[in-house]
Each structure stands twice: as C-alpha cells, then as structure tokens.
Amino acid sequence: MIKKEDLRIVFMGTPDFAVESLRALVENNYNIVGVITVPDKPAGRGQKLRTSPVKDYALQAGIKVLQPEKLKNEDFLAELKALDAHLQIIVAFRMLPEVVWNMPPMGSFNLHGSLLPHYRGAAPINWAVINGDKETGVTTFFLQHEIDTGNIIDQKRMPIEVTDTAGTVHDKMMLLGAKLVIETVENICNDKADPKNQKEYITEGMKLKPAPKIFKDDCKINWTENIEKVYNKIRGLSPYPAAWTEIVDEKGKNLSLKIFETEMSSPSDIQIGKIHSNGKDEILIGCADGALKIKTLQLAGKKRMSAREFLNGFKNISECHVK
Known part of the structure; x- marks a missing residue:
C-alpha cells in the first residue's frame, strides 16, 4: 500500500x-x-x-x-x-x-x-x-x-x-x-x-474477435453484401479512415467517393451498385437486400458535405454507377 x-x-x-x-x-x-x-x-x-x-x-x-x-x-x-x-x-x-x-x-x-x-x-x-x-x-x-x-x-x-x-x-x-x-x-x-x-x-468454444490495423483496401465498400453489413462497415470506419467506393460518371471517368453517414432504407427495386437520386437531397445506392440512403459524403479533392450540398454541384449522380 x-x-x-x-x-x-x-x-x-x-x-x-x-x-x-x-x-x-x-x-x-x-x-x-x-x-x-x-x-x-x-x-x-x-x-x-x-x-x-x-x-x-x-x-x-x-x-x-x-x-x-x-x-x-x-x-x-x-x-x-x-x-x-x-x-x-x-x-x-x-x-x-x-x-x-x-x-x-x-x-x-x-x-x-x-x-x-x-x-x-x-x-x-x-x-x-x-x-x-x-x-x-x-x-x-x-x-x-x-x-x-x-x-x-x-x-x-x-x-x-x-x-x-x-x-x-x-x-x-x-x-x-x-x-x-x-x-x-x-x-x-x-x-x-x-x-x-x-x-x-475465455470460455470453451469462444472465438476471439481480432482488431488488426485497417488499410485502405479494407475500407472499400462491397455493395453485393447485405444492407446491414454495409451500413455497419460505413459507420465503423467513420469518420476515420472512412469507407469508400469508386463510381464511374457518364463520361466513363472513375471518381473516388468517401461515405461517412447512411440510413438503411426498406427493400427496394434499386439494383446492387446502382445509384438513384431525386437530384435535390436524396442519394440511394442499392445493396443485396435494400438500399442505403447516403447522408454525408466526400468526393476526392472536395470537402465533406451533406447529400443536398453534394447534389447542388453533382445533379447527374443517377447517371453514374458503382464500379
């Protein structure tokens, strides 16, 4: 003592x-x-x-x-x-x-x-x-x-x-x-x-969960997974190092997009990896069993912004698709 x-x-x-x-x-x-x-x-x-x-x-x-x-x-x-x-x-x-x-x-x-x-x-x-x-x-x-x-x-x-x-x-x-x-x-x-x-x-049969260092490739979103898994991955990497996806615009240019905040949507007819938007304040991306509503995101070289702010300068997002 x-x-x-x-x-x-x-x-x-x-x-x-x-x-x-x-x-x-x-x-x-x-x-x-x-x-x-x-x-x-x-x-x-x-x-x-x-x-x-x-x-x-x-x-x-x-x-x-x-x-x-x-x-x-x-x-x-x-x-x-x-x-x-x-x-x-x-x-x-x-x-x-x-x-x-x-x-x-x-x-x-x-x-x-x-x-x-x-x-x-x-x-x-x-x-x-x-x-x-x-x-x-x-x-x-x-x-x-x-x-x-x-x-x-x-x-x-x-x-x-x-x-x-x-x-x-x-x-x-x-x-x-x-x-x-x-x-x-x-x-x-x-x-x-x-x-x-x-x-x-450690109890009998317990499988320990690891926590290895996270690299950039670990942060890429796989839109073919179920909606809950994609949702958890995005929030588990937010704000850092941030989950990301690659989209292809209407001109065939590849763009890197970080996603920080989403909301799970009901099952929809939006195809896996397909982007849907009303052009004003809503961006949806299809997963295996539903669609995620993107709330905050960041285009490479730009600042983080809300979906509404993003669509002010990127109204043709629906013409893009996830690579």
Missing part, C-alpha cells in the same frame, strides 16, 4: 483519447512526474512542427515531457529511470520494449479500447462497430511480452447504439476510460487490484 501523495506516475500517450485520462489524473491530484509522447512532426503545407495533444496538455499542466525517437535509446532510458516512477500508465501510445515497461516497481498498465481478450490489436473501436456488436468497453491490464495479452486489472462496459459511429464510440469510450484509469490507480495504491490471466475470460 502506498499513499496517494507519495505515488510517482509516468504517463505515456499521444492523441486526444489519452488526454482525457491524463487530465483525470491531474485533476485528481496524482503526482505525474513525467509524460512520454511522440516527437513533434512537420505537418500541413508550411510543414510546421505539430505537437501531440498529450504534449500540449502536459505543458499547460507544467509536467516534464520526454519525446524519444527510439524507446531503447540509452539517454532516454536514463532520463526515464531518473524520474523514479512507481507506476507507468499507457494510453494510446506505441509498443514498449521490456526495458521500459518493466522499469517501475509497481508495473506498467495499459488502457485498451475493448473488452479484452476480444479485439486485441490496433483498431478495436472500428472492428466492434463494423461487426455490429451491441456492446464494447474498456480494459486496464498489466503489460507483458505479447501485445494486449497481459493480466486484466479491471473493465467497464458500454453499449453501442445502432446509430453510433466509430467516432461517437471513441468519444464516449474516452470518458469511460478516464474513469477506469482513476479507479485502477486507486485500487493499485490500496492493494485492492486483483489482476487475472486473460485465459480466465
């Missing part, structure tokens, strides 16, 4: 998802002795250096920031050791070498965006929505050699609504995850944590 005020924590993370957990720790008066995040990177037309959201928050909070290029670099390891942390917390960072995660005496725990052991991997939120799951959650676990396989400390569950996208699930999970991080640290401090091997969560 260790007193809260004596506990020294190093936090590791990069995106907005991680900021919420860091903020919760700071606002609950935990002693964050250092933050580890990615190096600044050039971005945009001017190639100005862009800092990570975690670095931005850490600097505002007056916390020491380390940005190693390589996590096995001797200088970085010396700086990390000098922070003399009891515990390391990792939220949306990168894979750590053993020399890093095994350094603090109380261990290193990670916040993962799924109910482990399901959805081990890089894209757990996307795959849960793509697969049409009705529930997901967050898990804290101690790091060990194989990715996302460490002993589970605690979990919190949350529903996935039929209208949720990967983006809305991400935002709700970000808040839930921050609560779980605080509860996990409290339990570790008070010797109430009871980590369990992930094998205890």
Whole structure:
C-alpha cells in the first residue's frame, strides 16, 4: 500500500483519447512526474512542427515531457529511470520494449479500447462497430511480452447504439476510460487490484474477435453484401479512415467517393451498385437486400458535405454507377 501523495506516475500517450485520462489524473491530484509522447512532426503545407495533444496538455499542466525517437535509446532510458516512477500508465501510445515497461516497481498498465481478450490489436473501436456488436468497453491490464495479452486489472462496459459511429464510440469510450484509469490507480495504491490471466475470460468454444490495423483496401465498400453489413462497415470506419467506393460518371471517368453517414432504407427495386437520386437531397445506392440512403459524403479533392450540398454541384449522380 502506498499513499496517494507519495505515488510517482509516468504517463505515456499521444492523441486526444489519452488526454482525457491524463487530465483525470491531474485533476485528481496524482503526482505525474513525467509524460512520454511522440516527437513533434512537420505537418500541413508550411510543414510546421505539430505537437501531440498529450504534449500540449502536459505543458499547460507544467509536467516534464520526454519525446524519444527510439524507446531503447540509452539517454532516454536514463532520463526515464531518473524520474523514479512507481507506476507507468499507457494510453494510446506505441509498443514498449521490456526495458521500459518493466522499469517501475509497481508495473506498467495499459488502457485498451475493448473488452479484452476480444479485439486485441490496433483498431478495436472500428472492428466492434463494423461487426455490429451491441456492446464494447474498456480494459486496464498489466503489460507483458505479447501485445494486449497481459493480466486484466479491471473493465467497464458500454453499449453501442445502432446509430453510433466509430467516432461517437471513441468519444464516449474516452470518458469511460478516464474513469477506469482513476479507479485502477486507486485500487493499485490500496492493494485492492486483483489482476487475472486473460485465459480466465475465455470460455470453451469462444472465438476471439481480432482488431488488426485497417488499410485502405479494407475500407472499400462491397455493395453485393447485405444492407446491414454495409451500413455497419460505413459507420465503423467513420469518420476515420472512412469507407469508400469508386463510381464511374457518364463520361466513363472513375471518381473516388468517401461515405461517412447512411440510413438503411426498406427493400427496394434499386439494383446492387446502382445509384438513384431525386437530384435535390436524396442519394440511394442499392445493396443485396435494400438500399442505403447516403447522408454525408466526400468526393476526392472536395470537402465533406451533406447529400443536398453534394447534389447542388453533382445533379447527374443517377447517371453514374458503382464500379
């Protein structure tokens, strides 16, 4: 058991998802002795250096920031050791070498965006929505050699609504995850944590759902699939990396189209891959057993827009077809 005020924590993370957990720790008066995040990177037309959201928050909070290029670099390891942390917390960072995660005496725990052991991997939120799951959650676990396989400390569950996208699930999970991080640290401090091997969560005959990294080809829409599967894929990839399809216009030109938001329509006589529009505010694309109403979309090189906005400049969409 260790007193809260004596506990020294190093936090590791990069995106907005991680900021919420860091903020919760700071606002609950935990002693964050250092933050580890990615190096600044050039971005945009001017190639100005862009800092990570975690670095931005850490600097505002007056916390020491380390940005190693390589996590096995001797200088970085010396700086990390000098922070003399009891515990390391990792939220949306990168894979750590053993020399890093095994350094603090109380261990290193990670916040993962799924109910482990399901959805081990890089894209757990996307795959849960793509697969049409009705529930997901967050898990804290101690790091060990194989990715996302460490002993589970605690979990919190949350529903996935039929209208949720990967983006809305991400935002709700970000808040839930921050609560779980605080509860996990409290339990570790008070010797109430009871980590369990992930094998205890696997029942006989259970098939684990994976969450591999998503590539561009994985995002292409197959309009021959049933409407619910296509609908789930689009919302599971929205807003990023975004589902896409290729259409051929009346002149035979191929155009790439990202689709972010749709609505399932009743079975119709619209053929698979056929595009129907009233030319004003409605775009429908046929699937195997119905048609999807396209609500927000983006033509390559253009901004994201509603169907109505899109049709203002593309009234002949009905003369196109999905490739």
